[in-house]
Amino acid sequence: MSNTIPKTPVPVAPETPRIPIMMDALVLTGPSAFEVRKEPVPIPGPDEVLCKIRGVAICGSDPEIVRGDLIGYWPPAFPFIAGHEWSGEIVAVGRDVSTFKVGDRVAGEAHKGCGFCTRCLEGRYNLCQNYAKHETGHRHYGFINNGAYAQYNAYSIKAIKHIPDHVSFREAALVDTAGVTAHSMDQTGITMGGTVAVIGPGPIGMIAMRLARVLGAAKVIAVGRNPRLESAKGSADALVDFSKHDPVEMVRAMTGGAGVDEVFECSGAKGTFNQAVRMVRRGGRIGLLGVPKKDVIEELPFAYMVANEISVYGSKANPHVSERIISLISSGKLVLKDLVTHCFPLEEFGTALETFVGRKDSVMKVVIEPNGPEV
Ligand SMILES: [Zn+2]
Numbered sequence: 163m164s165n166t167i168p169k170t171p172v173p174v175a176p177e178t179p180r181i182p183i184m185m186d187a188l189v190l191t192g193p194s195a196f197e198v199r200k201e202p203v204p205i206p207g208p209d210e211v212l213c214k215i216r217g218v219a220i221c222g223s224d225p226e227i228v229r230g231d232l233i234g235y236w237p238p239a240f241p242f243i244a245g246h247e248w249s250g251e252i253v254a255v256g257r258d259v260s261t262f263k264v265g266d267r268v269a270g271e272a273h274k275g276c277g278f279c280t281r282c283l284e285g286r287y288n289l290c291q292n293y294a295k296h297e298t299g300h301r302h303y304g305f306i307n308n309g310a311y312a313q314y315n316a317y318s319i320k321a322i323k324h325i326p327d328h329v330s331f332r333e334a335a336l337v338d339t340a341g342v343t344a345h346s347m348d349q350t351g352i353t354m355g356g357t358v359a360v361i362g363p364g365p366i367g368m369i370a371m372r373l374a375r376v377l378g379a380a381k382v383i384a385v386g387r388n389p390r391l392e393s394a395k396g397s398a399d400a401l402v403d404f405s406k407h408d409p410v411e412m413v414r415a416m417t418g419g420a421g422v423d424e425v426f427e428c429s430g431a432k433g434t435f436n437q438a439v440r441m442v443r444r445g446g447r448i449g450l451l452g453v454p455k456k457d458v459i460e461e462l463p464f465a466y467m468v469a470n471e472i473s474v475y476g477s478k479a480n481p482h483v484s485e486r487i488i489s490l491i492s493s494g495k496l497v498l499k500d501l502v503t504h505c506f507p508l509e510e511f512g513t514a515l516e517t518f519v520g521r522k523d524s525v526m527k528v529v530i531e532p533n534g535p536e537v
């Protein structure tokens with residue numbers, strides 16, 4: 163027996179595909195002005211990886227960012243590269259990265275907290291107290307920091323999760339969106355065998371309906387209006403068209419007058435928060451996922467909410483859910499791929515955005531593929 167210390171295996175540098183110096187990027191140059199142009203490929207820092215972006219889904223917040231509605235905040239200034247719902251593969255790793263390697267398939271999260279503020283230490287990095295302070299290490303990719311509408315981007319390893327080979331890049335581009343619904347359901351819980359109402363049958367609402375079923379809801383009621391409401395048929399057990407009926411009365415009638423166990427507000431429209439309060443049961447819970455415009459103020463039945471112990475959870479982004487969402491997708495229990503209705507190359511971003519914003523051609527989710535489709 164030798165008593166020598168076992169030799170540490172010498173790491174073998176993985177074969178790295180050639181990384182170009184310049185890349186195609188969709189650069190926002192001013193309000194509603196953008197172009198695809200050459201930009202330098204970012205160099206990953208010590209705890210970052212360089213990702214080749216394979217799919218990036220257009221988010222409901224992207225049109226506002228493109229229009230410059232939120233300039234000074236999202237993004238801080240033009241020029242800017244947006245895009246935060248993405249999937250891709252690692253092509254280079256930083257000095258201190260040991261848990262990811264070149265060739266790994268990953269999906270991204272937009273938020274990366276500073277890691278040391280009180281909220282980050284609680285695990286609530288979506289509420290980082292050093293938001294937008296670059297020097298603290300905080301990142302919000304695609305909002306404050308450059309994002310994924312480009313062929314490459316560098317990401318902290320805190321903001322990426324592995325995806326298995328059999329999950330397509332297109333479907334994995336929806337991990338971020340799906341995570342938003344998962345975070346809300348982590349907050350509210352889902353009553354096993356209960357009834358859930360989802361207001362707003364857009365992409366987030368559709369995923370909320372499906373996830374509520376996976377989590378044990380026996381009945382899911384979709385509240386919306388046509389033509390989008392129709393597309394919720396396979397994801398919900400009952401549809402309520404608010405343009406034809408009082409949604410509160412209908413939902414109450416469907417639950418024998420008691421109200422639903424949980425309501426998920428996914429539209430951000432005026433009046434829907436109030437409806438949610440009135441359609442949930444005594445002791446019920448409401449998840450607010452839809453992002454209302456700043457001037458939307460709701461009048462709420464204060465005394466009623468106190469007397470009936472109605473719990474309301476504001477919900478922002480998707481902390482601690484991506485791995486579970488990927489597992490659900492990977493196992494086939496949560497199917498998202500049919501929600502990707504349109505795919506475009508980066509050069510056709512303008513058409514892609516018009517399709518998404520104009521809700522053309524029964525669109526649900528649009529995925530941009532800066533490096534071409536997966537083969
Ligand atoms: Zn998003």
Ligand SMILES: [Zn+2]
Binds near residue numbers: 276282289290291292
């Ligand atoms: Zn923080």
